[in-house]
Amino acid sequence: MLFAGPGRTGTFLLFSGQAIDFQRDLTANRTLWHFEKAFFIPRMARDLALGIGIGGKSPGGTWDLSYFYSTQTAVFDDGSRTATFQALELNGRSFFLKKLFVHPYFLGGIILPFIQVNNGAFYEGKTANAAYFGAGLNVGAGLLVEIGPSILLNAGAVYRWIGFLYAFGGGKGRDINNLQVGYLGPEFGRLLRTNTVTLTLGLGFVL
Secondary structure (H helix, E strand, O other), rough: OOOOOOOEEEEEEEEEEEEOOOOOOOOOOOOEOOOOOEEEEEOOOOOOEEEEEEEEOOEEEOOOOOOEEEEEEEOOOOEEEEEEEEEEEEEEEEEEEOOOOEEEEEEEEEEEEEEEEEEEEEEEEEEEEEEEEOOOEEEEEEEEEEEEEEEEEEEEEEEEEEEEEEEEEOOEEEEEOOEEEEOOOOOOOOOOEEEEEEEEEEEEEOO
8 A cells, every 4th residue: 555644743864965066256266365374265076965964844844953074176276185065954844735745845944064175275384274164044945755654755956055254274263254365465355155056865764
């Protein structure tokens, strides 16, 4: 007999993957300075981030808190470096067709991303690892299918807007707004910005 849904509600574990393609400030190389310290902003390659999370399911939707990680390639004019992308995401989904086993949904959420680039900074005459911390917003839509009373399959598309707030690269971290474009050049005067459309696929198990 085919499962007709809806399935169980309650806490669930979530395993998911995201196809990431950063845009805007992470597609063109530039160097930002703070006196003796330089940050080489890379072009980030497309990649797949894997995640694990925990959430809750109700008749009207789901929420989840997830951690994502990926190892990527950061491209510079003089070659490439290894970079890591990590993020915490808190997302909520509001269902349509609540009484069936197939639920179209709208998504809204927040993201706290962290990017580290090996040898992506210059400080006190030598290279150092660079890191960037920020925050952003998620909006999206998709389809959640209950393929059993306790098994959830989720597929969707998420648009992210992210602003990176602080840069670290040996010594004290710096507010990106206050960095300079080129050595002793004009102040950058804004956040390091990126946006991306992310395809997501997840598998959840209601406990």
